[in-house]
Amino acid sequence: MISKEQIAEDYKVIQDEICAGLEALDGVAKFEEELWEREGGGGGRTRVLQNGNVLEKGGVNFSAVHGELPEAVKKAFKADQDDFFATGVSIVMHPNHPMVPIIHMNIRYFEMPAAEGVEPVRWFGGGIDVTPHYVFEDDARFFHNHLKSVCDQFNPEFYPKFKTWADDYFFIKHRDETRGIGGIFYDRLKAEDSISWEQIFEFSKAVGRSFLPIYTELVNRNRHKSFTEAEQQWQYLRRSRYAEFNLVYDAGTKFGLETNGRIESILMSLPPTAKWLYDYKPEPGSAEEHTLSLLKKGVDWV
Template sequence: MISKEQIAADYRDIQNEICQALEALDGKATFEQELWERDGGGGGITRVIQNGNILEKGGVNFSAVHGQLPDSVKRALKVEDDNFFATGVSIVIHPNHPWVPIIHMNIRYFEMPATDGHPPVRWFGGGIDLTPHYVIDADASYFHTHLKSVCDTYNSDFYHRFKLWADDYFYIKHRNETRGIGGIFYDRLAATDDISWEEIFEFSKALGRSFAPIYTELVNRNRNTPFGDNEQLWQYQRRSRYTEFNLVYDAGTKFGLETNGRIESILMSLPPTAKWVYNYQPQLGSEEERTLSLLKKGINWVA
C-alpha cells in the first residue's frame, strides 16, 4: 500500500512542476509563496501569481491536513470516526484575455483509519475542467481528446464515466447552464478488481501532469487574438457565473470552510474582477450568444 506520506510528497512535486511551467508560459509574473499551518493539524503551501502578461490571477495550492472532522462533514461522508488525513493540489487560473479560457484542476487523496467494526476509508478524487469565455470548437476538442488519452491509459471506461460526472457536477442549476465545457471529474475512487491502488495513484499523477501541456497549448493558441471592450465585458460576465458556482455549489470550498481551512487559500479560486450586469442579453447571432448555446450537458467534444 502506498503511504500517505508518499502521496503528499509526489503531489508537492507536481505543484512545483506546474508553477515552473506557468511562470515560463507567462514570461513576466512569478509566484508568491506562503506557508501555512492549520489549527488542528497539518498545513500547506499557497502559491499565487498575479498581474502577468497573460495570467491575471492564479493559484496553485498544496495541502496536507489531518485532525478531526466536524459533524457536518462526517454526515456528508457517511462515516463514524472523525480522524482524517487529506492531501491534494488545487489550481485555478484566470487569464486577462477573453479568448483565453479559465482552467481549474484538483487532485486529492483522503483517508481515515480503521475502527472497531469498520475498515479504513481510502480514496482518490479529482478532475480538470475548462471554462472558456468564448467556446472555440477546436480548443474544446483538443482539451477533451487529451483528457481521453490520459484516461484510456489506465481504464477504457474512465473518460466516459468521468466526463458525464463533470457535466453533472460543474452545473449552475439556478442558471440552467454548465460552468463551461466540462472535462472530467471523479470522487471516492478506490481500488477494485479492475484497478489497483498503485494504478489509481499513477492516474491521479498523470492527470496532474497533464495540466501544464494542456494549458500551455490553449494559451498560446489564443493569447495574441485581438479584443475590445465588448469582449472584456463578456469575460467579466462569465467570471460572475464562475464565482456563483464556486460559492454556491463547489464541494471543495465547502469542505475547506467546514474543516477550518485557510480562507485565503480556499477563496483563491475567485476572479479579481467580475460583473453582474442586470439582465444582460447577448446580441442575436453573436459569439456571445453562440457560447451560451453550448453551455449544456452531453456535448461530445472528442473528434
C-alpha cells in the same frame, strides 16, 4: 501499499512542476509562496501569481491536513470515525485575455484510519475542467481528446464516465447552464478488481501532469488574438458565473470552510474582477450567444 506521506510528497512535486511551467508560460509573473499551518493539524503551501503577461490571477495550492473531522462533514461522508487525513493540489487560473480560458484542476486523496470493527476509508478524487469566456470548438476538441488519451491509459471506461460526471457536477442549476465545456471529474475512486491502489495513484498523478501541456496549448493558441472592450466586459460577466458556482455549489470550497482551512487559499479560486449585469441578453447571432448555446450537458467533443 502506498502511504499517505508518499502521496503528499508526490503531490508537492507536481505543484513544483506546474508552478515552474506556468511562470515560463507567462513570462512575467512569479509565484509568491505562503506556508501555513492549520489549527487542528497539518498545513500547506499556497502559491499565487498576479498581474502577469497573460495570467491576471492564479493559484497552485498544496495542502496536507489532518485532525478530527467536523460533525457536518462526518454526516455528509456517512462516517463513523473521527480522525482524517486529506492532501491534494488545487489550481485555478484567471487570464487577463477574454480569448484565453479559465482552467481548474484538482487532485486529492482522503483517508480515515480504521477504527475497531470498521473498515478504513480511503479514496482519490479530482479532475480538470475548462471555462472559456468564448467557446472555440477546435480548442474544446483538443482539450477533451487530450483528457480521453490520459484516461484511456488506465481504463477505457474512465473518460465517458468522468466526462458525464463533470457535466453533472459543473452545472449552475439556477442558470441552467454548465460552468464551461466540462472535462473530467471523479470522486471517491477506490481500488477494485480491475485497478489497484497504485494504478489509481498513477492516474491521479497523470491527471495532474496533464495540466501543463493542456493549458500551455490553449494559452498559446489564443494569447495573441485582438479583443475589444465589449469582449472584455463579456469576460467579466462569465467570471461572475464562475464565482457563483464556486460559492454556491463547489464541494471543495465547502470542505475547506467546514474543516477550518485557510480562507485565502480556499477563496483563491475567485476572479479578481467580475460583473453582474441585470438581465443580460446576448445579441442574436453573436459569438456570445454561440458560447451560451454550447454551455450544455452532454456535448460530444470527441
